[in-house]
Amino acid sequence: MTLLKILHVTKKIRKLTTLSKYLNPNSVRCMASYEKYAEHKPIDKIRNIGISAHIDSGKTTLTERILFYTGRIEEMHEVKGKDNVGAVMDSMELERQRGITIQSAATYTIWKEHNINIIDTPGHVDFTVEVERSLRVLDAAVLVLCAVGGVQSQSLTVNRQMKRYNVPFLAFINKLDRLGANPYRVLSQMRSKLNHNAAFVQLPIGLEGNNKGIIDVITQQAIYFDGSFGEDMRFDEIPQDMRTECTDRRHELIEHLSNVDDTLGDLFLEGKSIEVGDIKSAIRRTCLKRTFTPVFVGTALKNRGVQPLLDGVLDYLPHPGEVTNVGLKEEEGKEPIQIVLDPARNDNKPFVALAFKLEAGKFGQLTYMRCYQGMLKKGDNIYNARTKRKVKIARLVRLHSNTMEDVNEVYAGDIFALFGVDCASGDTFVTDIKDTISLESIYVPDPVVSMAISPANSKDRDNFSKAIARFTKEDPTFHFCFDSDNKETIVSGMGELHLEIYAQRMEREYNCPVIMGKPKVAFRESLIAPCEFDYLHKKQSGGQGQYARVTGILEPLPPQKNTMLEFTDETVGTNIPKPFVPGVRRGYLAMAEKGLLSGNKLSGLKFRLIDGAHHIVDSSELAFYLAAQGAVKEVFEKGSWQVLEPIMTVEVTAPDEFQGAVIANLNKRHGIVTGTEGIEGWFTIYAEVPLNDMFGYAGELRSTTQGKGEFSMEYCRYSPCLPEIQEKLVYEYQKAMGLLPSEKMQKKKKN
Template sequence: MYYKFLNNHGYKILSLRKHVRSTKYMSSFAKLAEHKDLSKIRNIGISAHIDSGKTTLTERILFYTGRIDEMHEVRGKDNVGATMDSMELERQRGITIQSAATYTIWKEHNINIIDTPGHVDFTVEVERALRVLDGAVLVLCAVGGVQSQSLTVNRQMKRYNVPCLAFINKLDRMGANPQRVISQMRSKMNHHAAFIQLPIGLESNCKGIVDLVSQKAIYFEGDHGEALRVDEIPQNMRTESDASRHELIEHLSNADETFGNLYLEEKPFTENDVKAAIRRTCLKREFTPVLVGTALKNKGVQPLLNAVLDYLPNPGEVENFGLKEKEGQEPEKVLLDPARNGDKPFVALAFKLEAGRFGQLTYMRCYQGMLQKGENIYNVRTSRKVRIARLVRMHSNNMEDVNEVYAGDIFALFGVDCASGDTFVNDPKTNISLESIYVPDPVVSMSISPVNSKDRDNFSKAIARFTKEDPTFHFYFDTDIKETIVSGMGELHLEIYAQRMEREYGCPVKLGKPKVAFRETLVAPCEFDYLHKKQSGGQGQYAKVIGEMAPSGNLDVFICQFYSKI
């Protein structure tokens, strides 16, 4: 059976179209600004270790949902680069440096996506993204498996209680072994995980996937994998599929009481029963469904999008708390109401700052109430009032204006002077503060100085901007060694900022190892006997000091005798 893949509004995706956009195709994205029910909203992050395929996966998601017309590779030969890697340095190096936000539509659901970096040097970008997201996709390489940054990302998800799906990517690579990856998930990450999909072939023989929930085989055909063919499970995979499905049922029975009762009583259960059990356990972080595919070869992305809608929470299914401060009392914990009726006071968290073309761009997540263009909001920390002249939704480095935002939306504002982690409300009497973002301490320090002394003004502007945007980037002057020191999460972190200073501010800088401030100390006790005499007219000075100096812990009491000559 053949099912031609269409985008969510019934318009065929024309992958060969380069410059002309359909009017109907463009108008479909106006629906993102519409007031939708909470159940139709998903806020997800794509997180993983370095080079696991996060940005490539995001590029495919945007293509299959009709958000972009054609796909580009992270290190493509056309010198265009992936949509979410908008910075020139990202495209040159082939890595993600800053988290980038976008939004799209899949099956009438609005999906807000944040693509995060994989390097530990930019871990704060992952930290603040997971702080405001409701769910996440943990991407794992089929060859590398669970790696160091995978463990870090897993700890961050646990810190903010973020439910996740696991997507084992790069099945087309030599040495791909998804069974080893899921074994590492269970042993290293302590995930209660099981396959809900199996690959049909590995490496160069990767042809499609087997969906264990619907018990069907899915093949991805067409020039870009946009045509899905649903068929029966291949005969040579029946035994493996039955064993993996039985393992999935056992895991769900152990994790979910409702499904466990059906299993123990040997009652028949349907596909919907299995889906409901996966969803309930996934939301509680008691079970992690594992999907498979290869984003580069355009296989497995559409079923992953379906799983995001089926198993990850909407904003109404996540409990978010604020602290209401009362004078002379302990702060009261308040459960925020994400209902999108606009009756509750507006509460939002500023989670990321960025220097935009029109001033400071502040990324926010709305947790309660609604905000319209032209209204006033208040910074709870500083009590300053700000008038909202422009509301935008971000698509990588492109902005699209909206007139209002609701609870569950991720949006951006211009001209708001604030710090990362500030809470904003529309009623100063609300006085609710949201938990800020965990910021790790810097681990590497280097000396920094502009190559040309005439660039000191630009150097100061760059430092002021970067330290405000990135709370893990520190700057100070060491009076002992008389050097300016910058601290960050790694050498790559500091090197990237040095290159950005030269590119964006025309200020080449010199990085180096900081000097060491040496100090002398005693290794053995030392006696002294000093006589001070001074006579230069008028009253003279005379003193005699006798004593002993010793290292700390063996310090004797000084014996001092002072005599003054009158």
Template sequence: MTISNIARIVSLSKVSKSVCFIPKESYSSYVKYAEHKPLEKIRNIGISAHIDSGKTTLTERVLFYTGRIDRMHEVKGKDNVGAVMDSMELERQRGITIQSAATYTIWKEHNINIIDTPGHVDFTVEVERALRVLDGAVLVLCAVGGVQSQTLTVNRQMKRYNVPCLAFINKLDRLAANPERVLKQMRSKMKHNAAFLHLPIGLEKECKGIIDLVDEKAMYFDGDYGDIVRLEDIPVDRRAEVKDRRHELIEHLSNVDEKLGEMFLEEKVPDVQEVRRAIRRTTLNRTFTPVLLGTALKNKGVQPLLDAVLDYLPHPGEVENTAIIGERKGADGKTVILDPTRDGSKPFVGLAFKLEMSKFGQLTYLRCYQGMLKRGEYIYNARTSKKVKISRLVRMHSNNMEEVNEVLSGDIFALFGVDCASGDTFINDAKLQLSMESIHVPDPVVSMSIKPKNNKDRDNFSKAVARFTKEDPTFQFRYDGDNKETLVSGMGELHLEIYAQRMEREYNCPVELGKPKVAFRETMMSPCKFDYLHKKQSGGAGQYARVTGIMEPLPPDQNTLLEFNDETVGTNIPKQFVPGVERGFLDSCLKGNLSGHKVSGVKFRLQDGAHHIVDSSELSFFLAAKGAVREVFEEGAWQILEPIMFVEVTMPEEFHGTVIGQLNKRGGIITGTEGGDGWTSIYAEVPLNNMFGYAGELRSMTQGKGEFSMEYSRYSPCLPDVQEKLIRSYQEEMGLLPEQKKKKN
């Protein structure tokens, strides 16, 4: 906080009484941020949305109005500075958020920890791990784009972690802005019980401010930066509309809140405080979603959003967090509710949710769920039992670090020099044996070959791969011994492209990416019995194992899983050898017989077998299971599955027919269309294998106006011609084609 900024605040606070501004008290305590506030005065929130909905711009405004930064910069600004939360050079260059960034600020004596997350589906794990540790969220929607594919993904993630949210419809100043349509989409597509808390005063170029339906006041945002909030009476011509909309809001609340429901039935008119309390109760229960309006770029509606965060989103004490007792030692795995009180009397429990390499070493982001942690203390990793001394405790403001001496329950902070994985639990008492539920990590869907352009860069290449795979669990690296190439897998082409660019920029290691490889799967079409005897005798102790049972396909909704069932009765197969059979089955499923891809959607039912008192071992049964699977590969009916993507294309109406025709050519099935105000959205399911290169094609078809996004939907059997092509190319690689065999002979 600079002296000039404080002077600006003090001078602005002397404006007439109709002006509301940030309380001066916030700034006097701002310097003392490290002072621990009561639990009720803490908010941990995330800002999530579809790509290009204005999350980072909104965060920039929040930091400016709360005095955290002195100047606002645009995501793709002309001054080449870029937004504070986009600290990576690539983010500023591309104008997108790649990594989630944490910061903290103060608004009206409340500490607010904020995590700005990426909107692109390729970086969805950043959203996953942010929502895992947050108490509330702001779901940003574009007033033109509305509910888009990634909005639905974020909504599912919020539901998975039971995170209450506010909706903020941004970009009211954009051409074709229509918040009414967005609200209808929230109700129909996302199944939210949602209602406006604000109404716009003008749209597009005429956007002047908003009307608050709770307080029944018109709000205008004056000053060069919209930092002076002027409250006025509602314009006469809007009063009838405001009355109807307020009635609609109370009706939606009454449907899910008993207290307000009783008042509604008795035809009593609730006062402002009763409405506020009802909104808070229903938001915390996830039965109601308040919808606020504004335009972050034009500095309108951000301060009321901050007030709503304090009024309607939970503090850490209102969220129930649990840990599992004794899971690490194989005990009963009972759950215990963590105590978030900030007096430091309870043992420390924290969750590592994000890893990042910095010039000082590995930076580990943690959320403290219980107790207190001080610099110099020791903590234990609940998974590995390793003991670590805390030498530095820091709070993050984007890529800047600020040292603190202690953290309490509800705080988000970072540590140096802690070797751990994302999702590890830390405790300060080794006897506790507590572990928290880890973070859901989606499977990668695209693989590409990768190699450094120069052999001399191999050391740097290894360092880069080791760092990035540790930081991002959806970025995976492996060596394919059959194709003699190294492969990287990720959530999409952009995901892998970004990491290739980071290797060149940060490690001076230019790399070549090969053609994307789709993660096909192989599965069974019908059950197949097996009875396999593995017998080997060459003097001394031999090998003997027999396995009998059946392999069968799992239901279509489980076709990405593998299941092993031990149905043996008696001692024909001693129980100590059963894990060997399971390992043999899983090992064989790493590579199928048709195309060399992984096997999934199969259940292995071990029903009987035989063993030898001397010659049987776990290895014998491991090899017998592999032989049984090999037998089923040859005798059973198999098919190849391919990933199907949910694709959403948005473009001007005149290109509707062309785009549908092109999606049909790519093997897509149109599942729905939606239009209005000259724009159309097409929803389709398309095989991922057919989607490569679509971005350039869509731009050329729609004169650069079309946009599309896609996310993984499910695995489905591929077409016969695709299957034949995959089988033939695999046989060609392995030298198994008849003409290749003739040449060898």
């Protein structure tokens, strides 16, 4: 028996030695280290974090440094570097060419015996759903802020998303080496714009080109990063000229913590000495409650401040066991019961997981999941809580960007992926179909831009259909429909860049070049003033007829609700039997899909059904459905209507000498400037501009500012458009529908 074992081990060594000739030098080491990453840690040794920020704040560069310092990758590459390799987390060719993150990418690594699952998210508002679904499944996050740009428009969006899912986070002020870096201004913006109770836990030693290291405010030590890539941390005394500032910032930190933490507050009031452990414990407690935000500083590109940030992730952010996750337990004939999921790592509790992202890979559909309760082994069966379909698990993988590593089981708190699971984003999976638990789904914003799209060659229609089917399934903000009136295929998304990226992906991944039409904005139609209706639908053609009468008021909703549709049943008595009321509601909502003024959807309306009449034989739900549609058409003829358009919050940053030209450009595009800010030769303008006037602004801004200006925008609200825009939309719609008199008829009238 012993001899057999020796022979078996010898064979293995020979095999590895032979393989090493053909593999790169690190391959054998990678195979050996695989066991280290595959090992399942206790739940308190796990952190699930997301890296979120505004465009170009350094999220992907920071993730690249984290992977390097934790030993996950052998060498670092820049996001849009000269070596044409690109960052590990930007695995898509388009991402490397453009130097932006398009899809969120997952990875995992080990730091000080803790397993850290990381999701690197995009910064552009066009890909906001990637941030949305990542934050839905993560326990914590790192909010990266640029030391020059500070709190920008997408920073506000990310902050709202973190608040929506109650995600605790740390702030990391990056790019201290940039010209014009000012972390103190960023901290004041966090307090004023984001309303955070924030304070420094680190201070920079010098700014811009003079940045040498950082000071730990809690331990009162200076930290320097030596070595070729800043891998060697050296602790030293605080520079003489910074000691007073460091003491003041420590008092400020303790004051901010004392306001929200009773334990530290008592020590502070009693005048007792506050130790390092007391401060760290208070930061952890307040971080978990989201009442305090610790602010770290550094520069990822210059390899400073990343390792202390990783220590902060372990010290202050929660593990999966400290986060309360709730599911709804559904039973037939009963109201759903809210239950708290148990994250303890044992196999006694039933398995519960959420599918938060879909991706078509070379082996079929890849479904990203987060396990909230129980465990799952390879070969187990799971059920989709929505469709009740059973799936056998043939392969379990954990992800490192676009590479996969097989595992045999996953536990509560793990982020993993499965193959061959037919589901939608936001579906819940369980192992016990009798004990059905549903998790809260993901918030998906409505698309704001539409474009006509068609394949350049008619022979590519099959590939075009496959691409559209895949992308609409992967991305819930990418919509597709066929406009039967204009005989056009329409795609809708979150912005021009969003749709442009998908057009390029169709050509690259499906060999299907496409022609994009002019962008179309998602206009809406609404009433200006309440309008009464009294409509009788009567039809008799032998046999049972149709009879329904509806009376009521169609009225506009207040501006803050002008994207909604409401229906109220205010009928008293039996003039309209209650079983027919849903028919009225369906008829109203069906008419709201396409208005008669400009062909856009109706919104900001309230349909008040007050009275009506029915016939004992001829009335039906269909009759009331048609009566409601007739009532809305009647209001179109009698009422005063207006077209609403989406207004965007635009933020433009450029050098001071171009301020006049930028403001003139925004005014030309019917923008309203809401605020300005200036610092050290640069200005930032905040404005509200109609989306319809923002097309082509990127190129115009570049030419106006010699390529130095940059802007970002996000959806703000719907507002009535200008009369000339409304007239143009109405004219174009009537022309497309053939409602205008032909040119020949007009000439005859003139003659």
